[in-house]
Amino acid sequence: MSDIPPTGLRERKKQQTRHRLETAAVAIVDEEGLDRLTIDAISERAEVSPRTFFNYFDSKEDAILGLRTEEGTRRLVAEVVCELPSAPLVDNVLEMLMRVSDSAILDHELRERRREVLHRHPELLSRHFGHMGRMLGPLAEGTQALMARDEGVDADATRDPHAEIVMMACGAGLHAAMTELTLTGTDLTTDDAAARVRSRAASLVRETIERLS
Numbered sequence: 001m002s003d004i005p006p007t008g009l010r011e012r013k014k015q016q017t018r019h020r021l022e023t024a025a026v027a028i029v030d031e032e033g034l035d036r037l038t039i040d041a042i043s044e045r046a047e048v049s050p051r052t053f054f055n056y057f058d059s060k061e062d063a064i065l066g067l068r069t070e071e072g073t074r075r076l077v078a079e080v081v082c083e084l085p086s087a088p089l090v091d092n093v094l095e096m097l098m099r100v101s102d103s104a105i106l107d108h109e110l111r112e113r114r115r116e117v118l119h120r121h122p123e124l125l126s127r128h129f130g131h132m133g134r135m136l137g138p139l140a141e142g143t144q145a146l147m148a149r150d151e152g153v154d155a156d157a158t159r160d161p162h163a164e165i166v167m168m169a170c171g172a173g174l175h176a177a178m179t180e181l182t183l184t185g186t187d188l189t190t191d192d193a194a195a196r197v198r199s200r201a202a203s204l205v206r207e208t209i210e211r212l213s
Contacts, residue, residue: 011099018056018066019107020046025063026113034121037064061127064117068100070134076100077142084146090205092146093170094198100139108182136164143167169205177201 024045028037037060043050057063068076080099084092118124144163177200181188188197 017046017048017052019110021048021053021056021063022066023107023110025060026110026117029064029117029121030113061124062131064114065124065128065131066101066114067127067131070138073100073135074138074141077138078145081142081145081149086150088202089146089150089166090170090173090202091198093143093166094174094201094205096142096146097139097167097171097174098194098198100135108188136167139167139171140164143170169208170201173201173205173208174198176204 021042024042025037028041028045039050039053039060042060042063043053046053053063057067058069062068077096077100080096084095118128140159140163143166144160147160147163147166174197177197178188181197181200186196187193
């Protein structure tokens with residue numbers, strides 16, 4: 001297993017603030033309706049200033065969905081890639097994906113409440129799917145940067161189609177691991193939950209690759 005270092009204190013505090021904002025936005029819509037959602041209401045419930053809100057999201061809709069801007073995603077991916085040590089590609093790509101989607105990946109209640117909100121307000125889905133498409137570019141670029149570092153080649157070369165395949169496979173592995181662990185009643189609130197999810201996802205990706213060989 002690779003030795004991925006823990007996230008730094010500053011980054012953890014930013015993750016916690018972002019998580020509070022997302023949770024507040026989803027809770028307000030779930031409890032009071034979309035019409036009652038305002039940036040002031042989200043900020044008050046999350047105990048931050050409206051100015052702080054805009055450090056994390058462009059709009060109240062993005063807070064509901066947990067959406068970063070494309071540039072914000074690209075900047076975070078670049079920071080994570082620089083921080084990650086030399087390790088097997090699968091482990092590093094999984095770590096990158098988990099840090100980019102940190103806010104809800106281990107919060108089952110938030111994921112379920114968000115799913116219910118999307119069910120009641122399908123008009124949000126177009127924004128959600130559009131964002132997913134925009135994230136593919138930065139995440140594939142991050143994967144290619146990790147591949148280039150491992151292989152000692154130019155990361156700025158023409159987009160390697162293998163990078164997107166690796167990234168998508170790891171994303172599917174994370175989803176499968178989360179589903180499996182949730183269904184088996186695994187406690188994902190513990191301090192080592194992220195490491196357990198990443199480890200299981202890595203095993204699933206590697207097992208799948210072996211089956212394809």
